């Protein structure tokens with residue numbers, strides 16, 4: 133592949149130059165404004181363009197519409213004019229006409245979707261065309277997949293490009309490079325200055341269960357002095373849920389009905405090293421309740437606030453959650469319910485877009501087992517392994533890539549409790 137830059141007064145002129153030199157299949161990768169070299173105040177457009185060596189990759193000229201607008205040549209829409217013969221027949225004809233129009237509209241939408249997808253794979257090294265589809269299927273956006281695959285043939289040899297395990301390593305590296313460093317394990321505060329670990333997030337994502345898992349690990353396994361405080365007096369049964377865990381773990385539980393009460397409980401537990409604070413689940417659209425949550429956060433000194441997002445949350449919903457739950461600056465992201473989805477690309481996208489360090493991954497309902505200290509490389513491996521699995525399914529030739537029972541998690545079962553020290 134050749135990658136070149138062109139500068140001109142307009143993007144059209146720059147692209148014309150590119151096509152004249154590199155051919156009609158040149159693909160625009162990037163554009164930006166740059167200052168004019170000799171005339172201050174003026175600017176030029178600089179474009180970065182990629183073009184294939186012959187036979188090297190998916191070319192624009194290979195992309196054909198999947199359906200011909202209006203059907204096959206010579207195809208005519210059925211004439212479904214009301215005949216006036218009988219009312220019932222006319223009504224039926226009109227219904228069929230409406231149905232026909234609806235189907236046509238749907239086909240046009242599918243066509244433009246497929247065409248768009250196919251166009252986006254232009255410039256992807258040919259051996260990676262299957263990867264393109266597979267990575268899209270695990271929840272990565274078209275832009276991201278394009279960005280990941282274009283240019284991979286410059287870091288891998290042609291034979292490595294054909295080997296999924298080699299491509300996997302390169303993709304994991306590229307994915308990890310775009311994530312902020314992971315949060316690392318929760319560090320208990322020194323005696324007299326407990327760390328205040330708070331989880332906020334939408335309803336039902338697993339906030340309370342995650343607090344129970346962490347509290348059990350630190351309180352029971354590591355013998356760290358801990359306390360539990362819940363500000364969730366909203367949902368029936370919420371206090372009881374955490375109280376049960378508190379009794380099992382033998383950790384004190386306090387209930388805060390107001391921000392002042394929360395401050396008092398924190399004050400009383402200054403002899404502990406971690407105070408876990410559970411909060412009520414809120415809908416991101418409930419601005420009034422989010423304000424209440426903010427008033428609770430406001431009384432905490434240097435809280436370690438984590439936002440919990442379920443792994444199967446779409447990129448758009450996750451953006452919404454992160455925007456609305458910034459009730460205090462978040463220091464970490466907890467991705468929950470990883471066991472309930474195979475679209476690992478969504479969780480990856482949430483971390484990449486938010487640039488909030490990944491802290492924990494939760495993988496089931498068991499307390500305390502189903503939690504992992506998150507590592508970026510593990511999340512990236514999940515994404516790529518699932519894509520590789522899809523790839524193998526699509527070609528149905530690589531039996532060795534069948535998913536082992538128990539799933540695709542890159543970590544060994546014996547490490548399930550592997551929260552770092």
Ligand SMILES: Nc1nc2c(ncn2[C@@H]2O[C@H](COP(=O)(O)OP(=O)(O)OP(=O)(O)O)[C@@H](O)[C@H]2O)c(=O)[nH]1
Nearest residue numbers: 335336337338339340341413468469494495496497
């Ligand atoms: N499959 C799966 N279920 C989970 C996981 N974490 C929690 N759950 C389940 O999800 C449900 C809700 O968990 P909670 O911990 O009560 O969620 P929450 O965010 O505290 O809920 P609210 O306080 O009502 O907002 C429970 O049935 C949990 O057992 C997980 O990692 N995987």
Ligand SMILES: [Mg+2]
Nearest residue numbers: 339340364413
């Ligand atoms: Mg809860």
